Amino acid sequence: MTEDPTLLTAQVPPPVRDWPALDLAGTEFDPVLADLMREGPLTRVRLPHGEGWAWLATRHADVKAITNDPRFGRAEVTRRQVTRLAPHFKPRPGSLAFADQPDHNRLRKPVAGAFTVGAMKRLRPRAQELLDELVAGVLRDGPPADLVERVLEPFPIAVVSEVMGVPAEDRERVHAWTRQIISTSGGAEAAEQAKQGMYGWITDTVRARAHSTDEDVYSLLGAAVARGEIGEEEAVGLAGPLQIGGEAVTHNCGQMLFLMLTRPELMADMRSREPSARGPVLDELLRYIPHRTSVGLARIALEDVDLHGHRIAAGDPVYVSYLAANRDPDVFPEPDRIDTGRDPNPHLSFGNGSHYCTGAVLARMQTELIVDTLLERMPELRLAVPADQVVWRRRTMIRGPLTLPVTW
Template identity: 85%
Template structure:
């Protein structure tokens, strides 16, 4: 797919910026609105539409497939950090609007950290913080390693070839997240089926809403059942917090949902990383020959891989805010940031389109920034390290079982990654 065939198309200047009213004086030269379709991108190629938008300027305007109106898009590293850490940009305000978006369905739930501003964000995050600390992850590590070893034992027992996604990359994060959350083993498969449908753009709004209703109904029952629990899993912590009246039941359910869904990202991010190692011999050699130095390489891969399609969640400017290039975002306008673009900013990452294993410093934005920095970042990093170390050490001759161009990639989804990863050894 060429850049020319997918270049963002401009549309006539609207009379209103999104739903925020007419353009204020001084903004007559606002950039044109660009339609950003959800492209079917295979492999680890950077989104050509995003690349075009980055070339047009550090702040552009976009319209996504769903929602209403248009939104500003910040792609420069400095602006991404500003927008994500400045209280003048509100997530909560988005819940009152139908902002242009990728997802076909939009129905934020009370209590969701994703849509909370301060001080509510800290109040909501406090009850579950203990489940995601560095100390908690150290305690989890032996159990997670045991889960992973059992999966790899099965792969070795059955012999090559094997689909790493099906046999390891999908079941491992699901099981670990289920352990952290406190999902009973008998419920794990159906919970995973719901989360997979929620992050997919196939099936449309009806399928996503049905999956959400079922997942959140199950979460509600689980939180209620653990009101008197002293357990350390997330559902027990939330049930106890509701019983102490620290948070409401609806808030507890809104907190748990995105955390339960978040396990999907590890599967697909690690799938991309392993695909890169399996198709770049020099990268695989570096990982095998210098195992003690894998951490910085993983950081570089986290910076480089295209984690998602288009952009994540919007914010609304509560006041007029001027960004680094002088662009003024008027109060009431929706704003998106692109962490992918920020991670390719040449002002921060010299030669940004290359994978440089020795890149230092590497202040990447793979887990976000500011108030909404990923709650499960430490857990995601633990799983990534265990997956890469275990697979490379226990499968020393690991290689693709099919030509690289025959690897199937996920379609119509918000999180990018290989659908299958056939390997042999």
């Protein structure tokens, strides 16, 4: 990653670009990010909240290198007001998102068993059962229907709640909290109230399962705390982001289905394939969709690092853009085109390095089930409104349709 100092030229740092949180409809790629990608592999940005500016890496190779390089750490971010998208920023102890090694592995170990390929295979029949009940209700009530309301929201909530061990009577309350936490509307006060509610509930749940031998996440965490492997505060901070994870499936699938419903050739391609052959198309859609607004969480350079002729000084905040990496033309020819035959397809939609998404296998399983089940059970599925009348989420960190009205 470090370049030969003898090859470095004294370069003036790139200008600091303001990156507003654009409210983009549909699957439009962020035009500000597109401009930054054209300006160079390493730029500097200022986001709507926080302080100062941060470096931004957009090339696929640089994103992979930085996310694997221990000279860039997350823990230091918790002690800084780094420029950021979120208006509120109060990371909790125990959060995997801000843990560096060796703490990251220590925290991840108690829950790792709940998210393995084997665990997902065991969960799959139950997940299919939950999904079949939802789709049967849609078919019973008849068209039109809002897929977000009837399937894309309740299904991931139900599945994540199964994995986490959320009792049925608490599921809607927990979902209301997660929805507010990931929204940028309502301001810091509303988000803080939601966090207090959810994390208070998680604390009570972890304490109540200290002696449980069940395999749900809250039981695994309660037992790990009782054994002294992690602290209670760490267990609570670890559980929160896992609980929120279902939101990403809702909105990613919403974008994928919108693309299929508005591009007949894409829908025809998917329907022509056996479910076992749809994986490459799902990977291409994961690469293509603009999953989020701007960027996620920063890292801090722990020492000076030279990259592309620029010196990233110790203490400088650094962002990587997985969205930009997924459109790198050196890795993905014609990156702005959906190519269902793209091979290889080394997209970074679930992240990279030690912070690769804990629930990636779970998210992929849910996506496969949703797409396969809807295509099988609703062969005439189509939008119930013109594409430009689909309402999209606003002022949010995770993009997707607010509603997806369909008929059949």
